[in-house]
Amino acid sequence: GRARADAGVTLFDPEMEEAVGRRHVLERELRHAVEREELRLLYQPKIDLGTGCVIGMEALVRWQHPELGLVSPAQFIPVAEETGVIVAIGDWVLREACRQARVWHDAGHKELVVAVNVSGRQFRVHDLTDRIRAALADAGLPPQALEVEITETAVMGDVSDAVRMLNEWHDMGVSVAIDDFGTGYSSLGYLRQLPLTTLKIDQSFVRDLPEGDTDRAVARTILQLAEVLDLKVVAEGIETPAHVDVLKGLGCHLGQGYHYARPLPPADFLAFLEAHTVE
Ligand code: C2E
Ligand code: CA
Ligand code: CA
Ligand code: CA
Numbered sequence: 001g002r003a004r005a006d007a008g009v010t011l012f013d014p015e016m017e018e019a020v021g022r023r024h025v026l027e028r029e030l031r032h033a034v035e036r037e038e039l040r041l042l043y044q045p046k047i048d049l050g051t052g053c054v055i056g057m058e059a060l061v062r063w064q065h066p067e068l069g070l071v072s073p074a075q076f077i078p079v080a081e082e083t084g085v086i087v088a089i090g091d092w093v094l095r096e097a098c099r100q101a102r103v104w105h106d107a108g109h110k111e112l113v114v115a116v117n118v119s120g121r122q123f124r125v126h127d128l129t130d131r132i133r134a135a136l137a138d139a140g141l142p143p144q145a146l147e148v149e150i151t152e153t154a155v156m157g158d159v160s161d162a163v164r165m166l167n168e169w170h171d172m173g174v175s176v177a178i179d180d181f182g183t184g185y186s187s188l189g190y191l192r193q194l195p196l197t198t199l200k201i202d203q204s205f206v207r208d209l210p211e212g213d214t215d216r217a218v219a220r221t222i223l224q225l226a227e228v229l230d231l232k233v234v235a236e237g238i239e240t241p242a243h244v245d246v247l248k249g250l251g252c253h254l255g256q257g258y259h260y261a262r263p264l265p266p267a268d269f270l271a272f273l274e275a276h277t278v279e
Helices: 014-030 073-083 086-106 130-139 153-159 160-174 188-195 213-229 241-250 266-275
Strands: 039-050 054-065 069-071 112-117 148-149 175-181 200-201 232-235
Touching: 014 073, 039 086, 039 112, 054 086, 054 213, 054 266, 069 200, 073 086, 086 112, 086 148, 086 266, 112 175, 130 160, 130 241, 130 266, 148 153, 153 160, 160 241, 175 266, 188 213, 200 213, 213 232, 213 241, 241 266
Parallel strands: 054 112, 112 148, 148 175, 175 200, 200 232
Antiparallel strands: 039 054, 054 069
């Protein structure tokens, strides 16, 4: 640092200054990202592990800024959450994912379900149900072709509110997945109250599955729980054939990960799809 306060606190740490500066730039630039059309979606195939066929895709947002370059969602989603810009970004993501899914439905892939991530702050916006309904209607996409991924943390923020919203989506025909399952507050009581479709095993439990006894026990527990609750299970972060073998051995039938495909631009997703579809 260049200067120090009496208490010995570093006031002008160049590194910190840089971090604060970057954060400030991100915040400012993010406000215009939607209108300047700097966001785009990639689609990661979700796979039936038994057949290798594509059952759907997760939409993952990317921000391509002219000067900052490609900014990862891990960097800008937290900023968008804190500033509230997540509402506009989330709305764009929802609409674009539905529009794109409709295009692929029209191309003959009516089985595809598109999954959209909804973060905590976005979840607490009271008219999210209306926004979902509008996005589906404008795209002409059936609600059954949409799945919303939310984290345990978002749900636990206000369980009664979550129950109300998820019931609205369920009544509409939209599926709900709990993302990163096992990493949040694991209160199993709330699970029974929610009209869920899917649990997603977090990639942190999948990574060491072939060697790790504990991770295998966690995965097994999630699968047993899902069976009791009659939920589907999707494993995230499948990177190797060994991951596939262990998961199939445990009775997990669905997954996604680099072993099959990275998140892909729309044209590449379509090519992958046509190579991995049963006639
Ligand atoms: P997530 O929802 O858990 O998404 C999975 C992340 O794991 C994605 O990172 C994906 O690219 C990555 N991934 C997929 N397969 C593998 C694999 O085999 N190995 C490894 N190591 N990683 C894999 P990404 O795209 O950088 O997104 C990071 C997080 O940002 C997401 O985590 C999600 O929480 C958030 N996010 C992404 N898109 C959106 C969005 O449109 N809206 C909101 N609210 N959040 C989003
Ligand atoms: Ca997700
Ligand atoms: Ca996840
Ligand atoms: Ca994650």
